[in-house]
């Protein structure tokens with residue numbers, strides 16, 4: 001029986017679901033996509049911002065590709081209500097779409113700090129392609145950019161801003177940078193490194209307002225001097241796009257609560273990506289992981305189940321990596337678990353720091369910082385992810401890693417992590433290449 | 442098109458035959474970049490037991506292809522040899538594949554700002570050809586954990602001392 005699938009949101013999760021439905025289904029089904037924006041990958045926007053790629057490179061499917069995949073696309077339309085009793089979704093132009101099953105993949109949006117002037121000219125979020133275009137139009141060589149917020153998203157565009165020849169000041173209300181990605185010691189190292197590379201950083205400061213100042217912008221703070229600049233980017237957080245689900249009957253907590261098949265509380269309604277609250281691989285607890293790999297895995301598992309397969313999901317692992325001024329900064333899993341046993345190490349001669357966290361003899365989290373030219377940093381990032389993901393028992397190699405967190409490889413190989421990982425696949429079969437239905441255009 | 446698993450060749454590692462001569466690294470870097478530059482090799486010879494034994498380590502071409510499914514722009518595909526391969530023109534250098542690959546076999550070139558990895562040289566792997574002791578062979582077999590057992594014995598002695 002060919003179903004009518006409705007995909008709401010054409011970002012990472014939605015597009016992965018569509019591709020997987022087409023890969024898995026026995027009989028060609030109907031797929032309708034309703035998406036407020038054209039399908040693109042947000043995490044590619046930093047490379048559009050630094051002009052290393054053309055705008056067209058960010059799209060994950062052109063209208064032509066959507067047509068090839070047999071997707072009826074309603075792009076530029078927003079879902080405004082979901083009637084899960086009648087299986088009908090209402091759109092912002094008043095039209096309705098009926099479905100047999102549907103996927104909620106509406107992601108998140110940027111939230112600006114609630115201060116006077118936040119909506120003024122020259123003050124931007126950086127979450128959508130439109131916002132990226134606006135920022136790109138205003139930054140040039142010699143511009144002074146102030147980034148409000150020193151979280152992961154701010155850091156993903158840091159290199160791009162510098163590459164455009166702008167000078168950068170980062171202001172953060174927390175006492176330190178990257179509060180939700182790395183620990184104090186790591187943050188100190190990154191802060192020193194950035195300062196050395198000409199980035200000005202002010203932490204522990206509360207922004208109170210933004211004013212126009214003769215064509216420029218003036219930022220005022222609860223304490224300390226004003227800052228004058230040309231462009232303000234507010235990387236002050238995101239929120240899940242849940243409002244339109246009011247009255248739908250779908251259980252919502254921090255996100256749409258999903259089971260191990262990515263099903264919501266309503267059996268034929270799935271949710272995936274930033275909007276979904278699913279299992280965290282390490283803690284086993286429900287969590288919202290607003291990262292690309294979770295959106296990809298959620299989307300694929302949801303798509304397979306919508307196509308009639310029975311695919312259970314083990315849970316998602318929080319992983320983050322960002323490069324700033326040739327320094328790699330990465331963290332995984334339960335890196336801030338206060339109850340875990342921890343060991344850390346620094347290299348005095350270069351910007352390298354590691355922290356490993358255990359529960360028993362299993363690695364449950366890690367932080368790793370090192371020069372991006374250092375091959376071992378890159379390889380070890382992967383191996384630490386493998387140790388956390390597989391949860392292999394490190395037994396006697398734990399003592400070695402605690403003594404020397406920079407010597408990951410022998411412990412990884414000798415713990416037979418490869419044996420543990422090789423049988424593991426997300427969909428219970430080998431993955432298919434983007435190949436004939438390329439995701440990139 | 443994916444090939445039936447039985448006809449796909451993989452790099453099989455016979456660690457006990459490795460003498461640590463590093464010819465595979467030279468051959469690999471030459472094939473991949475045109476320069477004899479082990480730092481750019483995607484097969485890596487690791488020492489065990491205080492440098493008295495060695496074994497080469499590289500991508501197993503795993504079934505999931507964590508690097509491939511993670512790439513936000515579809516820059517990693519499966520080539521004719523069945524290997525996961527990075528398309529340079531498509532890669533934006535975001536490094537997501539380097540953190541997604543749980544084997545630590547993705548590489549990143551800061552000069553080109555591209556990821557790179559073992560692509561089985563498109564079906565004629567230079568490392569296997571260069572190895573004088575046949576410690577690396579290119580065979581039609583299922584991929585496996587070639588080094589685990591070997592390393593467990595040897596590393597254990599280094600790390601905790603023979604008991």
Ligand SMILES: Cc1cc2nc3c(=O)[nH]c(=O)nc-3n(C[C@H](O)[C@H](O)[C@H](O)COP(=O)(O)OP(=O)(O)OC[C@H]3O[C@@H](n4cnc5c(N)ncnc54)[C@H](O)[C@@H]3O)c2cc1C
Pocket residue numbers: 008009010011012013014034035036037038039041042043044045046077078079080105106107108126127128153156157241244272273274275289290291292293295319320321535537
């Ligand atoms: C600059 C930047 C850099 C990033 N870098 C990284 C990184 O390095 N690593 C990482 O892991 N993650 C990164 N991310 C986060 C990552 O992009 C997101 O986690 C990912 O996009 C989530 O995918 P999603 O499909 O859940 O949501 P999205 O990709 O946000 O897609 C949601 C879609 O739904 C649409 N939509 C919203 N509301 C409605 C509605 N009511 N009706 C119809 N359509 C709607 C939106 O227009 C959009 O098309 C970055 C994000 C940004 C902005």
Ligand code: SF4
Pocket residue numbers: 511512513514515516517527531532533534535536537538539555556
């Ligand atoms: S570094 Fe290149 S190949 Fe790797 S995930 Fe990013 S774009 Fe894809």
